[in-house]
Amino acid sequence: MNPLDAQNIIAKRIARELRPGMLVNLGIGIPTLVANYVPNNMGVYFQSENGLIGTGPVPDEGMAHPTLTDAGGRPVSALPGACTFDSAMSFGLIRGGHVDVTVLGGLQVDAQGRLANWMIPGKTVPGMGGAMDLVTGAKRVIVAMQHTAKGKPKIVPTCTLPLTAAKPVNLVVTEMAVIEFRGGRAILLETAPEVSVAEVLAATPISLEVNDHVPKMAL
Amino acid sequence: MNPLDAQNIIAKRIARELRPGMLVNLGIGIPTLVANYVPNNMGVYFQSENGLIGTGPVPDEGMAHPTLTDAGGRPVSALPGACTFDSAMSFGLIRGGHVDVTVLGGLQVDAQGRLANWMIPGKTVPGMGGAMDLVTGAKRVIVAMQHTAKGKPKIVPTCTLPLTAAKPVNLVVTEMAVIEFRGGRAILLETAPEVSVAEVLAATPISLEVNDHVPKMAL
């Protein structure tokens, strides 16, 4: 499957986890795509950790203001009902459990559901930014990542990369499967339409619980 | 001396400690009177701990709004350049050392300058309110109190009432004297115009340092 298709399957499936009234924080990369599959009128609030709830589309040429940007510093607009706040409040929302769902990219997830997504030692040291806060504080953490990288599994018995948090994530969505982590167990909830349970098991070198019937992802 | 005269001497003397640009918090009782001796155009900021800097006079009849009050819930107005904030910010200003001077009433002050001003056991339990925060956090703490109560000294070797803070206050101003506490020492800085050093010493049963020349309070 080409990577773009994979990313859109992941984003589309994660969008189905969101409900009206939820406060949602999307990380960079695949998570950003999730917003494309959430109708504007659905009543989901997106938080940008630089201090905004209610990010609107990129403004028309000549209509941007330098004081309204996304977390990467790129111009955005604000939807009606948007609000802005300082960084202490922004992370209060994240750490205080007010963010209902965060969707984050992943480098590795271990058998207990623990995420590594901020550092490849000896390669890049970008810093953890808000990732540790999001995984620790958000009510529900969903990892959006491709199932494998260069043919190697990203769901692994033990992370070789530094952890983002000791607290496990709730859900991992890849282009092959939806896997839930609950009470130390890893449960295969769904497979992608064209993917068999056997294929998922072969690409997932951890102990994965499989029910008698594993439904296909609804996309 | 009648109590009103005493209170006004204390307030007037304390007003001389204030400088333009200072952020000042006045407690209830005698401290409130200090504002009467500070010219409006002097540039002193008064903080009210319910969330206001820039308290103005009591509004004319029919001009008050129920959302603008002093810390006792009484209507006030706001001066040009006033600002309002929540209680976390209000106490951030107090505890973070942004309040340059606080003036508080006192029940007792001990030989080290430690204040008791919030509770008479078995009598009233009003609660400490913001007093513990003010004594602990403000840059400079001035106690405004009468020298004696019913003939008994209020500056005592050891407080019999519960302390407001372990941290000593900086200055005690009474209708008889100005006493500074510094590095565990108590120093008689000034006496009131009609009061002799001997009279102060007689009414102050702690070890008080007295310089060769003790000036009179300038009022």
Add this chain to the structure above:
Amino acid sequence: MQAISVEEAIDMIPHGASLMIGGFMGVGTPERLIDELVRQGKRNLVVIANDAATPGRGIGKLIAAGLVAKVVASHIGLNPEAQRQMIAGKIGVDLVPQGTLIERIRAGGFGLGGVLTATGLGTVAEEGKRRIEVAGKSYLVEIALRSEFALVHAFLADQIGNLSYALTARNYNPVIAMAADTVIATAEHIVPVGVIAPDHVITPAPVVDYLVRNT
């Protein structure tokens, strides 16, 4: 956010519930919610608030009606009825320094386990608390405080629940709105979405669970 009537709002609150209530000497307190608590006779309440207000005002009404089992506050000195009930053993009172109280509530709402403060060191406020040294200075470990419900009063609410407050009626309101499982808000004025500028929203809509309809 769900819009509900004041009766429905209070009907959700069980006897014995813990309530954070906005206001400072009654200024900024949601009086309609208080009145309805009294009307419905919700008993054994644990009230966390700055103060006990005065008789006949705000939390003072709950105390006068005998509905409060415990108050966590920084002072109750201007409410003689609260003092009488405390001395009679009818009401428990936890006195907390005001700055410590608001920081403990904020910690509860901001996901912190607590804060380190010098306020209260060497006083009765230190009793039962841990001391910790940081950079050679002593601090008390003051732990986070949360409640089941927050009763918040705003000046403006928009129709999706963004809140802004007026002047000194702000006080505890935006802080408690972060620190309760269920947040119920009333507002002087409910206005269309967009009327409150993004920079002037103090409590973001997603943290408000219920907005009480105006009548």
Add this chain to the structure above:
Amino acid sequence: MQAISVEEAIDMIPHGASLMIGGFMGVGTPERLIDELVRQGKRNLVVIANDAATPGRGIGKLIAAGLVAKVVASHIGLNPEAQRQMIAGKIGVDLVPQGTLIERIRAGGFGLGGVLTATGLGTVAEEGKRRIEVAGKSYLVEIALRSEFALVHAFLADQIGNLSYALTARNYNPVIAMAADTVIATAEHIVPVGVIAPDHVITPAPVVDYLVRNT
């Protein structure tokens, strides 16, 4: 508050000073102060900020000019020059989770010794830190952070130094304005006293030491 020129403002800052600088990826950073730091060549600076911005923008200019000895930030990933200098050992980097960084700064400004947070537990961010149990849960003790100077950029300043911020350019600015010995502010617009409504002032005038004149 004292009104001064940008040259006078930066002239106060010694080589080796610790600076908290507002901004998030350069948005809301006081660029005039940054440019003047570069012009006056203030060296060995310790910069505490959310991030290292990008080359040519905000803190990125200080790094490119080789003026920074150490950065305390939550990420430097979008500034390759910062990463190069770090790998070459020319610049020290303390990486702090973003929520922890802003709470540590807030604690410094609000008189707290620190806060208890679960962020970083069981990760490299725990190294060298104390763990404490509260109500059966583990937390890290994260200690307060202060600096000698805060460089703040506001949208509006009034003539006595009350500040308000615009949209996402607010970010760290009001928090660092509380946490430094000396606070230097610039503003897009300096307006008469009273133009900023009391409810819209975010940083009260008395905490601002210097307001830089506009030209």
